[in-house]
Amino acid sequence: MHIDFDISPQDTLPIYRQIVEQLRRGIAGGQCRPGDELPSVRALAQLHAINPMTVSKAYSLLEAEGLLERRRGVGMVVASTQPLRAGKGERLALLQPALQAAASQAVQLGLDEQAALRLFQQCLQEEMNK
């Protein structure tokens, strides 16, 4: 598993939920495939200088959701029941909340559609070139 989590402790979104959502997207997007082993709780905790329990909490939630499976004494793996990649509609649905929030902000800021779209396009291109 070579997903690199992007953890921001000062984000309002709790750390464990940052992990949950990034992993959820990684699985839906096909970046993490069924059977892939996840970084160990301790490794991930140390890498981002956070507490192991915080990572564990995220993993447990995803296990309860059925996205991850626990292999006793081995670690967590992406559940074999997951599709290799979610359908496009499903992935767009996962993206929608973020775009709705951004659209709401754009309108409140009195920006026109074209300006907002151009900025988003620019952000997308930067992100893809990372």
Next chain:
Amino acid sequence: MHIDFDISPQDTLPIYRQIVEQLRRGIAGGQCRPGDELPSVRALAQLHAINPMTVSKAYSLLEAEGLLERRRGVGMVVASTQPLRAGKGERLALLQPALQAAASQAVQLGLDEQAALRLFQQCLQEEMNK
């Protein structure tokens, strides 16, 4: 003042910060102009079924920031020291974080630029017709 706040109690962003940020954008976007009166703490609290202290906390923070002024007997008004509307570059800068986050999510989901842009356009149009 006819800014209509969009409050989601189950959002991870605390309610008082939802108010603060929406008002900040309303001022930057020119929707709220210097001297405009804000809804009273009680009115806003009742309208959204939230605690008056939550509203009060948001107003106090904005007052401390200099965006709002407390007028005795009148209530809170948008500070007269505010520009009528922030410059477009400034407003785009305020929008950028949300779009960067969305772009990052889109890439993690394995979505292509076109699909993401179309969805954003759709969100913008829905938001403008509210």
Next chain:
Amino acid sequence: MHIDFDISPQDTLPIYRQIVEQLRRGIAGGQCRPGDELPSVRALAQLHAINPMTVSKAYSLLEAEGLLERRRGVGMVVASTQPLRAGKGERLALLQPALQAAASQAVQLGLDEQAALRLFQQCLQEEMNK
């Protein structure tokens, strides 16, 4: 809410799951009704001499499952989306795992059906007279 939890720290079932399952049964059985307030995390923790986080974990899981709702600043209540009492088939399904385990043990112990049933009847009557 007057559900009295029966917590055994030395049970192999983790404490937070003891709470989860007892509450699940209490709701399915109609003993806890939609809107009922739960004992506060701190109160329950103190009553059973366990850590508040243990209780909190149980409540969070039930919230994620949709059985409980969080009322900010007030506490947890039984979700209003719950039926007053689950259907009989559903409640029997919740009981089945325990009975299957007991049946397996009875067979391993070489006990006959009549003896096992009589003992269960006796246990039921004792339990009902509590």
Next chain:
Amino acid sequence: MHIDFDISPQDTLPIYRQIVEQLRRGIAGGQCRPGDELPSVRALAQLHAINPMTVSKAYSLLEAEGLLERRRGVGMVVASTQPLRAGKGERLALLQPALQAAASQAVQLGLDEQAALRLFQQCLQEEMNK
């Protein structure tokens, strides 16, 4: 020895204790008799896809308890000091905890005695036909 262990890795009861308790019941029930040879650690581990150390741990505990004996070159056998079969009262006593727990659950679920008994009878019959 043809005791067939029923191992559930996802059960909250640790695997080594599942083995210990099933064997304890098999001995009490007369299914395993003094001198009976147990499956080898490796065989049992392979059969249930569990770690040999887990099986070994279970056997060691039972040896310490005096229920099993280690015979050099042969393996583990049921201790010759065991009675052929425990008395019926004793076996019922071993079954009681499981039934008490089930009875408690039935009452919490608001089920009546008849329904609970019928379900238990059904479980017993299924178990006997295995």
Next chain:
DNA sequence: GTGGTCTAGACCACA
């Protein structure tokens, strides 16, 4: 080595 559970205690957001 893996994850799970629990504790004790701190600080935050909300009413």
Next chain:
DNA sequence: GTGGTCTAGACCACT
């Protein structure tokens, strides 16, 4: 007062 999040650290079960 309510619950939420996080930390640091201990011990357990399993590979």
